Amino acid sequence: MAESKPSYDRVLNFSAGPSALPLTVLEQCRDDMLNFKGAGMSVMEMSHRSKVFGEIFAEAKNDLREILKVPEDYEILFMQGGATTQFSCVPLNFSTLSDEVPDYIVSGGWSKKAAAEASKLLGKEVNIVTDNTEDLSVTVADPSTWRLNKKAPYTYYCVNETVYGLQMKDIPETKNPLIADFSSCFMSEPIDIAKFGAIIAGAQKNIGPAGATVVIIRKDLLGKAVPTCPVLLNYQTLASKDSMYNTPPCYAIYVCGLVFKWMKSQGGLEKLGEINRQKAKLLYDAIEGRKFWKAPVDAKYRSIMNVRLEIWPTEIRDKELEKRFVEKAESKGLLNLKGHRSLGGIRASIYNAQTLEACHTLVNFMKDYQDKNATR
Numbered sequence: 458m459a460e461s462k463p464s465y466d467r468v469l470n471f472s473a474g475p476s477a478l479p480l481t482v483l484e485q486c487r488d489d490m491l492n493f494k495g496a497g498m499s500v501m502e503m504s505h506r507s508k509v510f511g512e513i514f515a516e517a518k519n520d521l522r523e524i525l526k527v528p529e530d531y532e533i534l535f536m537q538g539g540a541t542t543q544f545s546c547v548p549l550n551f552s553t554l555s556d557e558v559p560d561y562i563v564s565g566g567w568s569k570k571a572a573a574e575a576s577k578l579l580g581k582e583v584n585i586v587t588d589n590t591e592d593l594s595v596t597v598a599d600p601s602t603w604r605l606n607k608k609a610p611y612t613y614y615c616v617n618e619t620v621y622g623l624q625m626k627d628i629p630e631t632k633n634p635l636i637a638d639f640s641s642c643f644m645s646e647p648i649d650i651a652k653f654g655a656i657i658a659g660a661q662k663n664i665g666p667a668g669a670t671v672v673i674i675r676k677d678l679l680g681k682a683v684p685t686c687p688v689l690l691n692y693q694t695l696a697s698k699d700s701m702y703n704t705p706p707c708y709a710i711y712v713c714g715l716v717f718k719w720m721k722s723q724g725g726l727e728k729l730g731e732i733n734r735q736k737a738k739l740l741y742d743a744i745e746g747r748k749f750w751k752a753p754v755d756a757k758y759r760s761i762m763n764v765r766l767e768i769w770p771t772e773i774r775d776k777e778l779e780k781r782f783v784e785k786a787e788s789k790g791l792l793n794l795k796g797h798r799s800l801g802g803i804r805a806s807i808y809n810a811q812t813l814e815a816c817h818t819l820v821n822f823m824k825d826y827q828d829k830n831a832t833r
């Protein structure tokens with residue numbers, strides 16, 4: 458896929474998800490739409506049992522394994538239902554690993570939801586190791602204060618809390634299997650897969666369209682589900698049929714496959730991670746460098762994917778100026794910068810497909826806005 462110049466009146470999309478995809482990927486989708494490589498039909502119209510789709514699937518899975526360096530003792534599954542369905546799958550598949558309740562590290566709204574779902578399905582409260590959601594805080598308590606239980610069947614956490622813009626950079630130290638929601642930072646930089654029992658990730662943040670969900674699971678953890686586990690939520694069912702027990706999200710997997718090819722063309726995860734950190738630094742430096750802006754998240758936990766900012770023109774935060782910023786940005790083609798409805802403020806999501814150039818455009822727009830609105 459050759460680099461091409463954008464000429465489609467496309468906006469700069471800073472959406473938290475579904476989010477921007479690489480232009481070359483979309484162009485390839487367009488070119489393949491009516492007749493995929495001589496098959497005489499689109500990928501959407503193919504049987505998932507056909508040879509041609511089988512090849513699309515195998516290539517996507519192999520590329521994912523190669524790019525992410527997934528060890529051979531881990532299975533890769535493509536599921537449906539988004540990361541939220543995984544909140545149900547995790548306790549159903551792993552709670553049997555010990556007699557105790559699982560550990561949940563709550564670092565934001567997504568891990569809180571996962572913990573609540575597990576408590577509901579298990580019929581008893583999970584062990585909340587730490588919880589930062591009560592005061593909508595912007596940090597995580599020091600790990601020395603965490604109430605981890607060595608005998609828990611598993612320890613769950615969310616690596617990047619998309620709404621809070623809070624990223625756990627250190628992998629928690631646990632003896633039991635560590636289960637991680639990677640949705641909004643999946644494949645944004647290399648991951649040491651061997652540290653995890655399982656990884657879950659919805660596609661629509663970094664690797665493709667909504668509809669596909671990736672699960673990477675250590676093989677010895679398969680086949681441990683509770684007996685009443687619904688057949689399609691049981692990882693063993695999917696693993697035994699190479700994700701094709703029923704119809705997989707074919708088109709979404711095809712687009713993920715194209716994104717994986719794009720990732721390779723960009724130099725893989727080392728290189729993408731470098732660019733992603735550069736993008737985030739550019740934005741945080743712009744915020745830090747001037748009194749007008751504030752990054753509410755503790756520097757240690759600032760996400761490289763979802764950058765939250767607020768406007769403090771004086772000692773008092775000005776939500777009206779934030780609202781106008783989002784509107785003004787939109788009029789300039791910088792879209793979806795509004796913070797999550799639960800927190801307000803501004804949030805720029807800068808996933809893999811968002812370019813460094815787009816981040817420069819945003820920073821320049823911020824400077825311009827400040828010059829026009831600063832009162833000190």
Ligand SMILES: *Cc1c(COP(=O)(O)O)cnc(C)c1O
Nearest residue numbers: 539540541567617619640641659
């Ligand atoms: C978006 C998101 C989810 C929910 O994903 P769905 O695919 O909408 O279910 C869960 N966890 C994190 C970290 C997310 O960013």
